[in-house]
Amino acid sequence: MTSSEASSRHVGTSIAGAPIGSALLQALRAHARVGTELLTAAGVTPPHEIVLLYLAEHGPVPQTELVHYLARDRSTVTATLQAMERSGLVTRSPSPTDKRAMIVSMTAAGAAAAPQAQAAWEELEQRTIAGLSSAEQQELLRLLNLVRDALNAPATAPAARSVPR
Template identity: 50%
Template structure:
């Protein structure tokens, strides 16, 4: 099952990557653009948290996006060490196309499923994801503490 899941994730990511290339974007640039469209000017630290990536990786992504004129980065007036990220007109113009791309990706990935199958798949995937949260993993580790294992 894990192998099959990994194959699905890789195929889905490869398709998404190819589709994003049509817009001259790479992951997670589309997430940044949609986040900024929804939330407006945002401190860079909030994007780091949202993306769940390390600060240096997000900084590199944002610098690339700034060079492509998709966003602007300016020091915060409240804290000169903090950067505020704002969607540019060019970036804003891509957001409807990104949403269309995501709809197409979802159709291509899940279009062969009935509504009931989609609902059940979403429920199952959510349940599986919740089992892999850091807290759930810690509980599993705690359950195995003190248990003798026969490792040779």
């Protein structure tokens, strides 16, 4: 590898034969790193901000709604909400209409943190699209939606590859 090839290659996970997947992973990791820095500076811990922003928009909701919205397993969401309760950002209480359900509500501290979380996400968005024209932003969004939809589509059996044993 020449020095110019080495200097133009991005440092990070790079899988031979998967240049798009590698670039997506590198972009996702950079996005997560910058987002975590911005949220930490705003006094919010990821993924707490996602819960706060959802509650700010929807008000108190059943915990199962947050499980669905976050697309995480129940135990992971429960652990997140327990940490948020310990931090004084949310409360959970039994549903008055369903004894099996818990209602998640934002506290005053959570309501105060939500605008800071929103501002951090807006700053992250600006950094993410820096250097892209309006048309490029729209095209990137279109392409990312296509990739997301392709990955969420039911899997079809890939063509069998011969793997040396």
